[in-house]
Amino acid sequence: MLELPFLRNHRVQAIAGLAKRNIDAEAAVDRALALDEDRRSAQAELDRLQSELNAISRSIGELMKSGAREEADTAKARTTELKGSIDRARETMEAADQALRDHLCSVPNSLLPAVPHGKSPVENTVILEQGTPPNLHEGALPHWELGERYDLLHMELGVKLTGAGFPVYTGKGARLQRALIAFFLDKATEAGYQEIIPPHLVNADSAFATGQLPDKEGQMYHVTGDDLYLIPTAEVPITNLYRDVILDQDRLPIAMVGYTPCFRREAGSYGKDVRGLNRVHQFDKVEIVRVEHPDRSQAALEEMVEHVKGLLTDLGLPFRQLLLCGGDTGFASAMTYDMEVYAAAQGRWLEVSSISNFGTFQSNRLKLRFRGENKKTVLAHTLNGSALALARILAAILENNQTPDGIVIPQVLRSYTGFDLITA
């Protein structure tokens, strides 16, 4: 949720940042400012009336104490009308507040100047391309066929147990998955991130604070019996650790990492995008989350990118880094880099990481502040990124590392897997 002071004091900048989302930015901002004006005048009126009532109540208390009962009764009579006015003023004020809140919830984050214009993913900027795709041997297979052939991965078993999009990993496939999780966690810990194991279900307050509600309600699995949501990413519980918190400035930066399964309904997806592990309802992910001083958040974003580049390089996967254009940047993000790996057998790029700076968009909902100079509370910046998302990494490793003799395990994983080749 955008901050009102930002909209008031930097109207032009806010509009410029929103215009790149291909929405009517000026209308969105000016409507917010108009609703804010309504709310403030409603509150001023309510406060004035309330103040008046408080004064009368106080005087009644004193009259009662001094035994002047008749004068007290006279004063009481005066409050009846006043209370009616207060009730009406409160309704006006609450309606204005709700209208403002509803509108603000519908406005996405304002994009940073560095974010390019564009409507769709084809207009994303390729920042970097690293590594060369392998030359696969004759008869190379896509990962879902490799999964069956080497007994690593079974989509049909998942259908039996649950439904489409819930993969079952078996044997060395399961072990490789676990190795990747351990490797990613170890690398993040070495880089200074504190490891967190959070709950896999969250309440509505948490889902709201990081922006999943109300914007992406249909994307989450909802446990209606207890009104909880299965997390679509570890970002939700981990970032919410700092909901309603005021930090001392020297506590910043905060860096956390967590592995969790992620659950996404992916309503409306279809076609070849969803073959195998390309898009599933449950996948494993190691997520890094940071809470930063506003002056440092962009530097932190670049550090996170470097971390992810290191992981991909270690795994020997060809990858590219994209700067998402305005039309493709997520609702809550101010700027996002995507990392994609090349899955050679399919001949396509798979997104394995999305690294975003949210600015104050989340912290405003989280009420996550720190005490800045002169002791004022200031909204912190939040960031997060996948480091990394597993199912697709596994897919790329299987496809790229296949040889006529089997699937070669990347060197850095061998101490985790305990084997260096997967054979039939």
Added chain:
RNA sequence: GGAGAGGUGGCAGAGCGGUUGAAUGCGGCGGUCUUGAAAACCGCUUUACCCGCAAGGGUAACGGGGGUUCGAAUCCCUCCCUCUCCGCCA
């Protein structure tokens, strides 16, 4: 799931329906004292919104919501949560 107790400021812990945004203690910050430190003493120490250049002023908040009342942390209803005991259980 059953029975009981309780939810107050960073923590601990008071609070006859009327200057209680809230005693007291601890912690924290500033000062006096000291060569320095400790101790002692003095003062300060929640958050959000509104008006104001500022000084300052106003409103709200004692788990959430609703009610009674001129006035509620204090009374009533309801929901949520925590703790203890029992049951179940990895």
